[in-house]
Amino acid sequence: MLLTGRDLCNVFLAGVFLLLPSCRFISGVESDINCLRSIKASLEDPLDMLTSSWDFSNPTEGFICNFQGIECWHPYESRVLNIKLADLGLKGQFPRGLVNCTSLTGLDLSSNSLSRSIPGDIHKLIPYVMSLDLSSNSFSGEIPNTISNCTFLNVLKLDNNKLTGQIPPELGRLSRLKVFSVANNQLSGPVPTFAAGADSYANNRRLCGGPLKNCPSSSQNKNDLVRVFKSYTVVMLGALGFGIGFVFSFSFFVFR
Structure with a gap:
């Protein structure tokens, strides 16, 4: 039976709609794989914690989901949900390759030896992250007020670093923020009105106000x-x- 022009058109459109999800999937897979490649390349790994686990020669779908510290949305889909690289002896700066992990919701780089400043465009690198833990590193400089553009954050841990300056009052716009800590830094100035107790600001000698001593x-x-x-x-x-x-x-x- 010959198909009419209208039938051919319908078949063509159906094929296009079937192909679109797979195209997005392939793009997402490549993006997330490149994200992890970039992270591995940008960080020093003196204990070979990533070198021994992050093997990119495996062509199997979802292979990155077996990497140390990597959680995927689905075990057979190379789309990264959480990155947990705490206490691995890693050195270097905040990995900018994270921008390619477009579905990332959690990032834990705590208890390493990361240094330099927290990127001013961090909101573009991890826009959908809900939990960010950079505690117990050697990050220095000021806390960028652009973190306030990470609007999904409900956990923000920056304690035990070498951060200076004031706590950006813009962070008060993070309406979902439930856990916040900047203890054991070198911060100064008045404490913004965040929902956090005195322990969250402890050992910053020049901080005052809020739950601390009056300014x-x-x-x-x-x-x-x-x-x-x-x-x-x-x-x-x-x-x-x-x-x-x-x-x-x-x-x-x-x-x-």
Whole structure:
């Protein structure tokens, strides 16, 4: 039986719709595989933890799901759900290759030796992550306010690093945030109104407000400045008096 033009058109459209999901799947697979390749290449692995597990020579579908620290959406689909690489002795910077893991919801790089700053465009690298743990590393510099654009975050752990500056008040826009910690850093300034207890901010000597000690008022700062100035003036006058007295005494013994 010959097919009419309309039937041929319907068959063609049906074929296209059947092929589209597979095209997206192939693209997602390649993207996630490249994501892990990039992470492995960018990080130092002195303990060979990734080298011994992340073998990209296996052509089997879903092979990356057997990598150490990798959880997939489905065990037979190479689409990464979570990356958990805690306490593996890894060194280097925050891996920018994460941008290719487009379905990532959880990232744990805690207890390694990662350093440098947290990327200012982190919201573009991990836009859908719900849990981010960078604790117990050596990240330095300021906390980028762009983390507030990671709107799905409900866990954010940045404690035990070398972070400086103020906590961005923009993080208050993270309405889903339930767990937040920046303890044991070198942060300063007032604590924003986050739903976190004092332990979350502990051992940041220059943080104040919120669950911590009250921030000094401007008048108190002025009074402290006046006291310091007065103390400094007294010391200087005392030193000047001692110097003058020494000169006169020395002159008396030399020229008498």
